[in-house]
Amino acid sequence: MRPRCASVSACLLLAGAMIAVHDHPAGAHHSFAMFDSVNKTTITGTVTRFEWTNPHVLIEMDVPGQAGAITHWSVELGSPSILQRSGWKFSDIKAGQKVTAIINPLRDGRPGGMLYRLTLADGSLRGNGGPPPADLAAK
């Protein structure tokens, strides 16, 4: 099964390229332009809620900062359909688990973003609609 783009991140790049030639693709639910497609942020914390819902799957997580203060982050993923076809299960994550997420953060600076790659508590990796990217430089 070969989706149109390898992942939501790849779709983001594709959408950007298509916009550059003034084509407006009928993308999924919304534009990805609210996320920073170039820079990434890595957050490690505890999942407070995992929502296997439409139009997007969401990971809510508490992330401790350097001074011990907790910042809550909302991480958006693709839809259940797109994730399921790439190997995700609705039961992959549970509240209380520690995860590390590499995200494309919101460009407006609020603590939210779109998943690029997730590391689960057992060390296994998940992508966002495609195989988990192995090399950040090769995105």
Place this chain on the structure above:
Amino acid sequence: MTRHIAGAAAVLFLSVVTVLNGQSTSAVADPHNITGAWEPMRGGPGAPPPTPPSPIVLKPAFAPDWQARRAAQDEATKRGEPLATGGSQCIPYGVPTMMSIANYPVEILQTPGQVTIITEAFSEVRRVYLDRPQMKVEDVPPGYYGRSIGTWDGGTLVIDTVGIAEKVAGYQSLPHSPQLRVTERIRLTGADTLEDQVTLDDPIVLEKPVTYTLAYRRLPKYEMVEFVCDNNREYTDDKGVVRMKVLDK
């Protein structure tokens, strides 16, 4: 009889195409059987070369506004503040946009006298009634799906749709009038590939019809995934920008 001869010719044609393209080794058993789940494809391994869409030429009364809206969308997107769309508000796409949303599959079901098309994205449903007279545009209540009538032309299912409400966003954000007529020509291009050639004809808005082609690959034994848009984290701010709601716990 004519239909059967045409169908046989289509089988022969498809077989030749299959050999020439090398896209599939299985023969097309019946060009009239398009039942199944189909995934839109836009390039990538196994995809045919994209068919260029025809140029879009609007009537002078509509062109400046359309170009300005698209420029505003592009500019907002570059700023990282994409403008809200119907999709971002979980409003159905309707005909014809629903036929190709990202890579969400489209399920085609055939029953006597009817072809039903169900999309995975937003679970949209359209019903195509076969071999019935089409109604006058003026007599069809405007909606997201209009009224669709289908006929088989050899191995091609030709669908005529009228009655698309003006509020329904169009291809490339095109405006349209109540006179919009959508003609689709759906056919198997191989044992496991399908295309939908879409033509938009609107004598009020367009100088000439616009045609574009959508390509699909079959997803054997695919089970369509539920898609109820009940947890939409995207909202529209007071400037019309779509933003993601971030929670604090």
